[in-house]
Amino acid sequence: MQNLINMNYQQTGKSKNLNNLGMREMQQRVYAVRDEQYILLKAPPASGKSRALMFVSLDKLLHQNIKKVIVAVPEKSIGGSFGDADLTSFGFEADWVVNPEFNLCTIESNQSKSEAFKEFLLGDEEVLICTHSTLRTAFETLSESRFDNTLLAIDEFHHLSASDASVLGSVLKSIMAKSSAHIMAMTGSYFRGDSHPILLPEVEELFTKVTYNYYEQLNGYEYLKSLGIGYHFYQGRYTEAIDEVLDSSKKTIIHIPHVNSRESTKDKHGEVGFILDVLGEFVDEDKETGVIKVKTKDGRILKVADLVNDDPFDRPKIQKYLREIQSADDMDIIIALGMAKEGFDWPFCEVALTVGYRASLTEVIQIIGRTTRDSKNKSHAQFINLISQPDASESSVANATNDMLKAITASLLMEQVLAPSFKFKTKLPEDETPHKAGEFKINGLKTPSTARVKDIVEQDLIDLKAKILSNSAVEKTLGTEITPEVVNKLLIPKIIEEAYPDLSEEELEEVRQHVVVDSVLANARVEEATNRVFINGTNKFINIDDLSIDLIDKINPFQRAYEIISKSLDKKVLKLISESIDASKSTLSEAEVTFYWRDVNEFYKKHNRKPDKNSSDESERKLAEVLTRAIYFNNKKKNS
Numbered sequence: 001m002q003n004l005i006n007m008n009y010q011q012t013g014k015s016k017n018l019n020n021l022g023m024r025e026m027q028q029r030v031y032a033v034r035d036e037q038y039i040l041l042k043a044p045p046a047s048g049k050s051r052a053l054m055f056v057s058l059d060k061l062l063h064q065n066i067k068k069v070i071v072a073v074p075e076k077s078i079g080g081s082f083g084d085a086d087l088t089s090f091g092f093e094a095d096w097v098v099n100p101e102f103n104l105c106t107i108e109s110n111q112s113k114s115e116a117f118k119e120f121l122l123g124d125e126e127v128l129i130c131t132h133s134t135l136r137t138a139f140e141t142l143s144e145s146r147f148d149n150t151l152l153a154i155d156e157f158h159h160l161s162a163s164d165a166s167v168l169g170s171v172l173k174s175i176m177a178k179s180s181a182h183i184m185a186m187t188g189s190y191f192r193g194d195s196h197p198i199l200l201p202e203v204e205e206l207f208t209k210v211t212y213n214y215y216e217q218l219n220g221y222e223y224l225k226s227l228g229i230g231y232h233f234y235q236g237r238y239t240e241a242i243d244e245v246l247d248s249s250k251k252t253i254i255h256i257p258h259v260n261s262r263e264s265t266k267d268k269h270g271e272v273g274f275i276l277d278v279l280g281e282f283v284d285e286d287k288e289t290g291v292i293k294v295k296t297k298d299g300r301i302l303k304v305a306d307l308v309n310d311d312p313f314d315r316p317k318i319q320k321y322l323r324e325i326q327s328a329d330d331m332d333i334i335i336a337l338g339m340a341k342e343g344f345d346w347p348f349c350e351v352a353l354t355v356g357y358r359a360s361l362t363e364v365i366q367i368i369g370r371t372t373r374d375s376k377n378k379s380h381a382q383f384i385n386l387i388s389q390p391d392a393s394e395s396s397v398a399n400a401t402n403d404m405l406k407a408i409t410a411s412l413l414m415e416q417v418l419a420p421s422f423k424f425k426t427k428l429p430e431d432e433t434p435h436k437a438g439e440f441k442i443n444g445l446k447t448p449s450t451a452r453v454k455d456i457v458e459q460d461l462i463d464l465k466a467k468i469l470s471n472s473a474v475e476k477t478l479g480t481e482i483t484p485e486v487v488n489k490l491l492i493p494k495i496i497e498e499a500y501p502d503l504s505e506e507e508l509e510e511v512r513q514h515v516v517v518d519s520v521l522a523n524a525r526v527e528e529a530t531n532r533v534f535i536n537g538t539n540k541f542i543n544i545d546d547l548s549i550d551l552i553d554k555i556n557p558f559q560r561a562y563e564i565i566s567k568s569l570d571k572k573v574l575k576l577i578s579e580s581i582d583a584s585k586s587t588l589s590e591a592e593v594t595f596y597w598r599d600v601n602e603f604y605k606k607h608n609r610k611p612d613k614n615s616s617d618e619s620e621r622k623l624a625e626v627l628t629r630a631i632y633f634n635n636k637k638k639n640s
Helices: 025-031 049-063 076-082 113-122 132-139 167-178 214-219 268-279 314-323 361-368 398-418 451-469 484-499 505-521 560-568 571-585 590-607 618-639
Strands: 002-008 038-042 068-073 127-131 150-154 182-187 208-211 226-234 252-255 281-285 292-295 301-306 333-336 351-355 380-388 423-426 439-442 525-527 532-535 540-543
Touching: 002 398, 025 049, 025 208, 025 214, 038 049, 049 068, 049 076, 049 150, 049 182, 068 076, 068 113, 068 132, 076 127, 076 314, 113 127, 113 132, 127 132, 132 167, 150 167, 167 182, 208 451, 214 398, 226 398, 268 292, 268 301, 268 333, 301 314, 351 361, 361 380, 361 398, 380 398, 398 451, 398 560, 423 505, 439 505, 451 484, 451 505, 484 505, 505 532, 571 618, 590 618
Parallel strands: 038 182, 038 208, 068 127, 068 150, 150 182, 226 380, 252 333, 252 351, 301 333, 351 380, 423 439
Antiparallel strands: 002 226, 281 292, 292 301, 525 532, 532 540
16 A cells, blocks of 8 residues: 555644633634634534534624524434533533434434424524534425524534535525525535536625635644545455555554445445454444454454444444444444545544545545544544556446546645645745745736636635546547647637636636646745755646746646556556556547448458557557547446
């Protein structure tokens, strides 16, 4: 297993230190804007978003004429994060108290959840916890005015979408437009991974944003000092390779692939059984808690939780046990499929082992977040992505190649999320002041001319880069001869324009420059003593005073993904990857391929070799394109 990223942190303890009101650093930032009607909080797992909401909610109830607070979470298991909390002992003016009857995520009742929701709005209770689903259902029979003087808090806000197909998005839109409700939206990532924005630009501008990044969180921990993100390629079935990366001595969450994915064996329960066999010999299963005990070859007894088992009688038992864990000894391995991601709290977790590429950066961040809780039992956290490697003996590599590129590019973006932020300023001719640590002055860099651009550059850059990096057009440039200028000046502006259609041409160019600069220099190595920076793409040190936007535009900020693959795979596989990318770029139709196929056969008979795409003969290059395109169409038919 190779670590693509290994980040080390200073253990300052700053992100966990409390002020005289009992608030962490991030919570203080949120509390400072508590009077705003609409608040959008972007902060990583374990930073204390739930308690930040409690502080704001109580202030609104006590001092801002808010009568009720509704907290909506994506699934019931997350509702526990918003249970009673003693805040007065640490200096705050009130405690957070939830009547168990109105925590609709934890109670078992025959009463309809949506009816309980409506009962809450009519009664005297101040706090209700429910799922997104309950909010959507209850809203169907309520008028927006019912939410007047109410704070609606939506956890894991990236579940929303501005798309008309998003019911929750429509609910929020109606409540904002037709009631006096206050909104607090919380998420670890403001990036969905699909083509839809979470909020339309004109709605997003109504929110006051508070951003607390991953680096600030991890650098301020007490125990955790490093985080590794690695990948391991396998061929065949993943069940035959998982023992190479599964260390039973580490507290681990294993996420097996979705049953409809290429990596799945289509037998999820069989996969759990196989993993248990890899761990050791089955001993027994506790009928009260659902905990499975396995004896390892060296005689240790492991406690294992099977969250893949969706039996309505068995799953609640193990979920209850996991919610009540008090020490590292209470659990060793958790095997999950769709669960144990966002909002799942197991602070003792050291390793997240994920099989197969995950659909978006949001999911990657959520899974990694399971390991990044600060806990006395660990100083290092590890994310391992077990991904399928193309078989050099097969002609079908497009799917595996695409997954590998996505997995690695997502990891590269995580590297930027986890690293300290740089500040970029325009270098002015008369400015002779030396650069500060973490600051770059760049010739020709446009300064944000409007509040809108400043907000995007300061608050949204990571999410915008995620959107760019996951774009299929950008992926296809990796490992190709497409010039960096094409990527930076044609592809990237188009994606920015789709994300922010309200920007003027000048604003678009300002955002584009900052995206490219940040992407190129995020991985730069700075030598403070010599005032030089090593930039990937030029493979040389450049004097910081000589940095210019023209120089940076000549570097493809995403090329490193292909370089990583190149170092990891042999020539045969790389050749197939290259052919696969070429085929996906070609515009030849299936009819044209059929027409020219006879010429390809004739060429092979005459020269006893395939046509070469790098040939100096234009007609041979054309036949090489026909050949790769034919393989592309053939694979497409196989996979349809």
